[in-house]
Amino acid sequence: MPPSRRRRTRTGCLTCRARRIKCDEAAAICTQCSRSDLQCLRSRNESLSETTRSRLAFTAKNNDRRLTQAGTKRQRVQRSCVSCKLIKKRCNGERPLCDRCLKKDQPCIYDEETSPDSSRNSIAGDRQIVPSLSRSPFLSPTATVDLPGRIIAQDLCKTFFDEIAPLRCLGFLHRHIFLQHVQNCEDSQEPLLLSVCALATKSIKHRELWEIGCRWARIAQGLVLAEIQDISVHRLMCIVLLYEHATRTSDHRLCFMLSGLASRYTQALSLNLEYDHDMLSTTSLLSPVERESRRRLMWACYIVDTMVACGLNHLQAIDTTTIQIQLPCDDKYFLYKVARITAKVPVCFESTAKFDAPISTENQDTHAFLIRLFLIRDRILRYVHDHTDKEDPWRLMSALADLEHWKESLPPELQFNYDVIVIRKEQSMLSALVSLHVQYHQINCLLFRCTIPSMLFPARAHTGLSRNASMEFLSDSRRGWFDHACAMSAIFKVALEQKPESMEDPAVGFSTYNAIIIKFLYLTNFVPSEERLARLESILPLVDIDLQFLRELHEYHPSVRSTYLAAECLVDEAKLRISQDPTITLSESGNLVGVFNFPTDCISLDHRTNQLSTIAQMRKNLPEMHAPDLASVPLSCGPQSPGEPERLWLWIDGGAERGQSDPASEISDQGPKDMYG
Template sequence: METTEDGRPANRRRTRTGCMTCRARKIKCDEAPAPATACRNCTRARLECIRADNGTASLHQAARSALAVRAQGSPQHLTQAGLQRRRTKRSCTTCRLSKKRCGGERPQCVRCTERDLGCIYDEGEPAVRPGQSQSAATLSASSASPQSSSHASTVAVTIAALDKALARELSESFFTEVAPLRCHNFLHRHMFLQELDALPHPPAQDMLVLSVCALATKTMAQGARYWDVGCTWAREAQRLVMGELEDVSVRRLMCLVLLYEHANRTNEQRLCFLLSGLASRFTQALSLNLEYDHDVLFTDESARITAVARESRRRLMWACYILDTMLACGLRDLQAIDTSTLRIQLPCDDRHFLYKRACVTATVPTDFLSPVEQRKDHNGDRPAIVTENQGLDAFLVRLYLIRDHVLQYINSNTDEQDPWRVVSLLADLDHWKEALTPELQLNADVMAVRQDEGTLAALVSLHVQYHQVNCLLYRCTIPSMLFPARVQTGLSVKASPDFLEESRKGWFGHACAMTAIFEVALQHQPAALADHAVAGSAYNAIIIKWLYLTNFVPVAERPAQLHVIRPLVEIDLQFLQTIQGYHATVRTTAAMAAKLVDEASQHIAQNPAVRLSETGNPHAYARLGRPLGRIAPDYRMNRLSAFARMRRDIPDRHAPDPGPASPEEGNVWAGEKDRLWMWTE
């Protein structure tokens, strides 16, 4: 074959009369002669066929010039060549802002599904909603429309778009939905809003305002409108907080707590773990576990801090304690805040806090949960709980203190030394229930008032947590369902069969009581569904019912009991499926619950005598013969706990002892070893 000096075939003729559109697309033009107005390629693609005035014009000159002029008026969905942008897959906004590879699956990509993230695809330019500020519209547009600029420019635009009007709107959502939950109301509402209005600089420059607004974007009131830019604000607030960590202050600690809750609602478990440790160290550095001084009633008006600041510090300390104990799940090697060091009052009621009035509530001594032998009377006669000036937050703190001791009891060898400690803990729970004030009872009148005040979800969460803690405690009577699973415990050996049977009925009864609360909450949605954390309790309630049916109900009585349990399980499942519409992080839990209900029903239908197990490894650690304290936390927690989920996401984690071999034959049904019949703490 003859070739030219540059190596090209000699018989190859270079196209000189093809359209510049085909040249820009880098495809061969058929060079349709006149009178045709367009070549077949442009006609088929419905594109404008641009031709040079001179057929021999260079593409580098004439085509580039023509296409550049054309691109000046082109919308963003067109390329520089004036062609419509076509991509087989488009990344969702969450993956794009996180700079992660997105599979483009609709309606939710795989990465967002696995991490329980809000998966949103940009479908076009959003319209301005009635009553929405111009900055809010700009902010939504910047996060919902394709960007041709860099990610850094996008971040700068979205952060700057947070003006005072939008910040105030988001702050109202925060105080309505987030503040009533788990002692997050350490910010005085009116003082914070006044401070926001008086800011001498844009709100985006204040780390506390950024943290509040970022967390408010994960509430039901805001939905998915600002989800992505809220994540951007959270990262910016985190950058501001971490930039000067040596500046240990209460304000910076408030940001850490709010950023923890934001990370929890976006399922960033590694960040939660690190932020909780940092917050615990801040409390120790600030000595928030102690009263500021002995002037609790603020009699000296010349004091350095006001009564509001004192109460705010107390609430902040209790919020840090709650998030720390929730993550540790009773394991001392993970818990950073020692309960015995807490020497501050319980939170006062909201009325005193809002009106800036100092008051005395009660302190929780270290022997609040003392063993039976330290009780005043073994028959249950004990001093009444002081409830003066205490509201929902104070009772929530008391309940978490009981929960902490319950988890320490079932996750340690205390059962061997004092098996009857369970009686004392049950008495503490009953005592807590009896001490509830009329304003904290779960009845129609109180729920109506709470709904008007915006604290109904907090009341529902309080009562659900009470039954959840009871279920945790009763679980110690079932050694095979503990973490790690055991053959026996001191209680199971020494307790009578009647006591064990009554305890298991109580286990089942509290699960049914949670279902009753879920049914009432569904009637008061969405106000009663603001707390996403109750989803884990609904999942537990489902599992308890199936385990009780298949392990402790005689086979002959199961058909009748199944007719009772199935409607209750359907209510739990309906609650999960409803709450996932308000909280994206609940989607995985709801999907797992639906799958477990279907498969459990199938196994029971196929074999009425089947025994479903929770862990699928009932005799594992009993064979090891090692104390529980020497077993890695990975095996002392279930796979749905925050710590276990955090560990799974770390590629360089140190692998713990993998444990013993598989369980004995016949203890579990096939395939259960890899299942998620697991308990969430």
């Protein structure tokens, strides 16, 4: 029996012929049309007329964009609606309402001018503004309602808890309680909700979200300041979150004012004291969550205050000796609403060198250890401003003992090793771990810097410590200053391998800049000139790591742009000058050591703080700023001693010598729009 042959189709349905696929000519409807849910058109003619072909092609191409040009059902949507793009959810592209917006009963707006790939554009890539968001009824600045929808708010709140709450004690909101509140909230104009959503937009790399978040922050700020006399814990939370938002938009003047307002709120609410003596909340009116939330809020305000004040007594509004609350507990206890007792604050203000055992670390995590570092930093800065010229220089060594005790008491889950890094990355806590260890090395650099009078702010010829300490001690301190700067480079190298989870804290950029400048200052001030070129070859790879980390951090956080530009300018100039003259001595402030030695109490703030600090940035280009004191004139204006090597300004002033603009102040007064330029 001869083998059966496959039946060859004679005509096929019109739809399959238009799609140029094989048709099985099944009765009523062919298999291909049934599978693709298309109309199966039949004809007695064996050939298709040109009119029929055109009609089928036009129908397939313009069938609400749900079919491909060949007529098949589209598997990938050409354009998603604005709401789905904002929260990065799958959209089926149905018009006028997609399935998701229909189910959530929210507006569904499509952007007809945006390309299909526009939702994937980031700050680092395409920086074009998406026009549709400004036309959206719930996002338009001229619309009646300019507030986040409930679904968008929930997703932004989750972003806040994953990426921002672990940093600098900002996790004073209970995750599940707050998300439940957002789900049931009917008022989208709630200042705390707007503050959280606005801050969350600064962690998502989309230009349109950045601008929308800035509008939300302005609304929340207006609501808070309109009733500024209404002092409450929730309003204080708004102020702290708005401060963090202002730091990420480089609005330093707003940062300065909000920090003072936050300090006054804490004093009015007496958050520096425990609510009562019932620490475990067994009979207290406050629940464990409320008590812990207030503690974290107080510590967040303290960190804000001490970062702005930079150790200057007349700028710091919160007296550390008046804080009588315990350190924050571990996040897991806060999450499960369990009260726990941690170390009390008065112990932390005393030197741990007086105790036989380190401070108890029971029930503590990253927040508590970071606060302990800021307490040590506060003492060191106060010493620099108030006690460097006194006859009791060795009190600074208690801070060195505290740092050693801090390092020894660090639990295994907070060590910086591979296993902990992997686990913290999965828990969205890697950036907090990186910030913690970078802060430790930064404070060590600050401590050892006190042994170098010419590197202080302001620079001076001698201090009580430099007069009384041995040369061996001073040499070891300067070496420790350099070693901790190199240790930061090792952390940055690991962070580059673990991005983007390690890039969530823009405040690390300031420490990165310090790590760069310390390497060049140590090389040109404390390494013999005949060894400098050889040492430069070993230092440059570390500087390249620092600069690369700062560049990557700038891609995620535009507020780091000024620091990155200053660092890039610094590295290029330093490498050029050192290669031209290995005997050159570089200076950070341009001061000539030994020419003048003004008392610190008659020097302007411009020369008592770091050039990249909040107070220094805030004072740039103030319209009615008073002239600096005569004593604050740069010390390098004096006569140069014979044989004194040439000194350069490694700071932003180096650009002024070449007739360039100041990169550090280039965006200090610009809005977020210019930060992406």
